[in-house]
Amino acid sequence: MTVRLDISDGLATITLERSSLNVETKVAFQEAVDGVSGARAVLVTAEGKNFCVGQDLAEHVEALQADPKTAMDTVGIHYNPLIRSLKNLDVPVVVAIPGACVGAGLGIALAGDVRVAGTGSSFATAFTGIGLASDSGLSYSLVESLGSSRAGALMLLGDKITAEQALDWGLVHRVVPDEEVRDAAAQIARRLATGPTEAYRHVKSLVRASASGLFDALDREARAQTALGQTVDHKAAVDAFLAKAKPVFQGH
Template sequence: MSQSQTVTRTDADGVATITLLVPGLSRQSRADLTETIRAVAADESVRAVVLTGSGRAFCVGQDLAEHVQALRGDASTSLDVVADSYNPMVLAFAALRVPTVVAVNGACVGAGLGLALRGDLRVAAAGAKFGTAFAGIGLGSDSALASALVHSVGGSRATELLLFPDTFTAETAGEWGLVHHVVPAEDVLATAQQLAGRLAAGPTAAYRAIKEVLATAATDSLEDTLALEGRLQKALGQTHDHIEAVEAFLAKRAPDFTGR
């Protein structure tokens, strides 16, 4: 287990669970989260990741008390943090090559929502509140929230959600496809870890290829998608996991995936 004042990491059976200990994203918590994600990315024993929060919130975006101090100091540089620390944090999480499950234990707002939508799967606590928040404080969007919303719910609903930053529930988020499972609050982390455990026991290289194709499938041409799939399939066809799965199918037994 590794721990800072704002982020903890625990590992079990190939699953790394990263927990945000504070609801607001301060300079320190952003740095700690980015460092933890990068450490996970470099750890070959990790085959799936769970990202969650603690207490009543998953993540409510910028620590506004810290932001007010920056505004009062020099408004012209107060939002340099977007390029300096938000973007590296989101990019690090999105770049993870193993499957990621986000356990939304409570309020998920602003940059917190942008971060959550970069996970591969999302489990949310029943009744948890979601919101874009930015327009409500006179800002546009950051943390790639706009692109994540367009990808998840389409341009029309994304526009409405950003222009009218009203909160909505986990149940509504589930109906819209923003979350995959809505469960009682006490079951959120266990459900997310169960999903991650199932993925950690699966064909890691195949999951990596799936993530790579999905990352560009909505914007690439048909020709580019076919070419990428072809390259990836050729490589996957030579992996232990593919050969093992075919042999297991013929032998009528469960495959033993090793991630190779």
């Protein structure tokens, strides 16, 4: 089991049991999101030291070796439906973010409504470091959260930001000591699970209407990642990452 779903007293808790996303985990995550029907709030959390570091690169290397033309199909098959499903939930979604929140993990976190991080949490896009653009809705959700200047710099440079910066910039809503992040998020989620559910549904609907550009962004990202997944730079960067070496980009 890589993702666990528990529903109690109107609260659905989705727990990631591994920090990198392979096909098994992505499918299980989608099934968990599809299984929260009837809950009055959702908590997304992780049991390891990190929230989510994005795509399992070992699995991605296997896909590249099998066929670079289809290696990025997972964006359209798994990531896009997952982000759409999370964003379309009509009940509040709280995300507890321990440790690192990177790549698709950041996209997942931003698909929630309330984010709680630990003091030692960190955030990064990371895609350009391996010759890719963004997926999981980041080209929309980061701009929506941070503005085009900060979002563009984060996506281009791939720099890591701290929990303090994330709070200051509005990327997360609360920062607590690392050992309290799951309990603090669960407390908020339980509060929402006992709140005015119909009012929350309308709030979510109104916010979602203003964020309709996210779904167009998901489609654009899928096309970009498919093209970039076949580049020389991407393959070289992935090989360098696995070899713990610094990639040398040729520009194509």
